[in-house]
Amino acid sequence: VKGLSKHYSTKRPASFRKSLVKAVDDVSFHIYEGETYGLVGESGCGKSTLGKTLLRLVEPTAGEALYQGEDLNRMPSRQLRASRRQLQMVFQDPYSSLNPRKTIGRTLEEPLIIHGIGSPQERTELAMRMLETVGLQEEHYDRLPHELSGGQRQRIGLARALILEPRLVICDEPVSALDVIIQSQIINLMRKLQRELKLTYLFIAHDIGVIRHISDRIGVMYLGKMVEEARTDDLFAQPLHPYTQVLLSAVPIPDPRVKKERMILQGDIPSPLETVSGCAFHPRCPFAVETCRKLAPAKREVAPGHFAACHLA
Ligand code: SF4
Numbered sequence: 001v002k003g004l005s006k007h008y009s010t011k012r013p014a015s016f017r018k019s020l021v022k023a024v025d026d027v028s029f030h031i032y033e034g035e036t037y038g039l040v041g042e043s044g045c046g047k048s049t050l051g052k053t054l055l056r057l058v059e060p061t062a063g064e065a066l067y068q069g070e071d072l073n074r075m076p077s078r079q080l081r082a083s084r085r086q087l088q089m090v091f092q093d094p095y096s097s098l099n100p101r102k103t104i105g106r107t108l109e110e111p112l113i114i115h116g117i118g119s120p121q122e123r124t125e126l127a128m129r130m131l132e133t134v135g136l137q138e139e140h141y142d143r144l145p146h147e148l149s150g151g152q153r154q155r156i157g158l159a160r161a162l163i164l165e166p167r168l169v170i171c172d173e174p175v176s177a178l179d180v181i182i183q184s185q186i187i188n189l190m191r192k193l194q195r196e197l198k199l200t201y202l203f204i205a206h207d208i209g210v211i212r213h214i215s216d217r218i219g220v221m222y223l224g225k226m227v228e229e230a231r232t233d234d235l236f237a238q239p240l241h242p243y244t245q246v247l248l249s250a251v252p253i254p255d256p257r258v259k260k261e262r263m264i265l266q267g268d269i270p271s272p273l274e275t276v277s278g279c280a281f282h283p284r285c286p287f288a289v290e291t292c293r294k295l296a297p298a299k300r301e302v303a304p305g306h307f308a309a310c311h312l313a
């Protein structure tokens with residue numbers, strides 16, 4: 001991903017002046033084959049928009065999203081169709097993305113029909129096999145979404161994404177709607193599927209604990225910008241951006257002997273309609289200095305593979 005931006009222009013009701021929302025603002029990063037790249041940040045920071053931009057579900061304003069070296073946004077539609085198969089998405093709430101009147105079997109076969117794969121009988125066999133792959137049984141084939149639990153529905157969400165044998169799966173808050181025990185079941189299933197099917201994940205979540213559990217590397221987003229990026233262990237051992245430090249300070253440590261000071265943020269996340277000068281985090285940053293109000297920090301490699309966008313890092 002190179003310099004990717006998605007800006008919207010909106011009319012503010014109060015003043016009827018046009019203003020610009022920078023949902024994603026000049027974001028660059030790589031996802032390597034076979035890894036899980038975790039994207040974390042508060043809601044509204046642009047992580048879902050970024051995920052959708054990669055799949056061209058949202059058209060970017062600027063920049064490129066390259067898949068195996070080719071820009072998805074410049075691909076001729078035929079080639080895009082073939083690449084689309086390799087790039088699939090799993091959503092937060094499978095219930096709202098499942099048709100309530102379609103049986104699970106029909107739902108699973110739909111992507112195969114769209115891509116013209118297999119005979120009706122082959123599609124049914126594939127759907128049955130997929131049910132087993134995600135830990136469900138053949139008897140679920142004829143069920144309707146409302147007959148399943150939340151965890152089972154997310155298994156269907158995974159099965160539907162995986163039936164086309166994708167290489168990269170973009171998972172947008174896939175466990176956020178589930179309770180903690182079901183969350184870890186789904187995450188363990190996702191890790192198992194990753195090993196068996198050689199998948200690459202972009203895993204989007206607001207919960208840094210969940211992100212830590214599954215990610216090889218992590219990107220931290222704040223107001224449309226990528227403010228820090230590192231291998232998971234490095235990020236937790238030494239978070240460099242004050243925003244990351246705040247996020248991590250809110251994660252409970254299992255060892256009661258280790259004391260940690262909880263950092264509290266001043267103020268709320270600013271409305272994306274407000275334009276903040278300098279570093280976008282400065283109104284809430286406990287370490288802000290004069291420069292921060294004037295100059296936006298660029299993302300720099302501070303240690304090998306560890307990037308931060310902060311003047312003090
Ligand atoms: Fe805080 Fe300044 Fe760093 Fe921004 S650049 S995170 S305001 S110290």
Ligand code: MG
Nearest residue numbers: 043044047048
């Ligand atoms: Mg979101």
